[in-house]
Amino acid sequence: MSLELREMQRRFVAAVLGEDEASLALLAQDTAARLAVYRQTIHGGLYNVLAGAYPVTRRLVGDRLFTGLTERFTAAMPPQAPHLSSYGEALADFITRDDVIRHVPYLADVARLEWARHAAYFAADAAPLDLQPFATLPPEDMERTTVKLHPATRLLTSPFPLYQIWNVHQADDAAIPALDLTVGSYVLVSRRGQHVVTREITGADAALVAALDAGKTLGAAADVALAEDPAFDLLAVLTAHFVNQTFRN
């Protein structure tokens, strides 16, 4: 039987991703064991990619459940581009729809945080905002100024104590303190030099960052933060943003 190359490739993909063995009819001396070599490379490779991007998600559910999750995810949403550092962004949304695992309440948010960190690591380079010219602006000019977020910066909002959940699961054998799961949190991811920084920020600080990201002036963004928290300390918050390179030039 002579099959057109395009049709052969379509069937081969179906056979490797699922259990459709129709393409085996194409092969000469081969058994399912031969096709299994390709399956193993592909599934093993994608597992490694996802386990690398989502170490805490994996730790939270255990390796057995995580392996099952990656198998369902890769079958439903196989990669579409060969640079696999971009593969896996949709895992958090997939978790919210996955019958086996969607009942772990904060898992999707942890996955979102881990993707933010992964994306921050590979994000475009840009010079961080210089403190010097900024600090010497007259107050009225400073109020009117706008700033841009660095391409690596990501703001996350969660109804769970997301930062704490992520932070206490940094090692396999970490002692896990009791956490109040009713407390929400704001987490800011940025890249300081060559390092990805993950830190919890206040609701007022998050409102400031979101307002600046939306193009508001520093004066207007500070007003939004002050409405959130009358005791908001703009100078202290901005200092932390400069140190952690939240903004770009």
Next chain:
Amino acid sequence: MGVPTAAGIGLRTQHMTALAAGDVSAPAWVEIHSENFLCDGGPRLSMLNAVAARMAVSCHGVGLSLGSADGLDREHLARLKLLFARVRPGLISEHLAWSVSEGVYLNDLLPLPMTESALETVCRNVAQAQEFFGRRLLIENPSTYVRFTDADMSEVDFLALLVERTGCGLLLDINNVYVSAANNGFDAGAYLRDFPLAAVGEIHLAGHTVTGDGDTRLLIDTHSAQVCDAVWDLYAEVIARSGAVPTLIEWDHALPTLPVLMNEAAIAQRILDRAGQHIKDRAYVA
């Protein structure tokens, strides 16, 4: 920077910091998997820039899918071209394989039937890629686990015709020849005797894993071990015939320390040095 006619090693992220900082004795050259560096920025790219400033780099692709009936992904071509502009690799290479069908990318080098129609597809794709990059590609013989009932020619003939029709060069992976020969029942020595060595611009050496036995015995190209003795012997025979060729030690899984990799490269270098001597002797006699 041009890749020297010497032994190099595959650059893996675990060793990048040391090599970028120059903390260790540097190999003659390194090879990267292009797809690992197609990100927009960040630490990995800046380390690669530091490595490329110190030594020659070769860019070895695993995702261009030159055997795809659907043709090449233009966005991927553009990302690769940007990487080449950044790294200025001495050599660029890809595989005789495919990995994309109908927009799905499978992270493996999948086998092609050795047919006239597959050859036409690969020739068209290789020609397009070479024109887009403005330079010659080296195409690697893959390790294969299945063989298609449809076959108009041998893999060696396929590659020879590909060279003839597109002007591409070849990357000869001797471990792949050994693995495929064991899995598909042909003679590795005969394959190499027929191989168009004049077109070979680079050689790969790697270790493999043996699974099963008897009818179920299968060699898997895992890049997770030292080069086996039989592959060293085949390599020495090839080098004796072709003269010295840039040679790469590939090791991806169960990655050892840099000194272990450098030691593997030193074995290849001794074989290359003998060939250099042999050719010098011949030149003297002539």
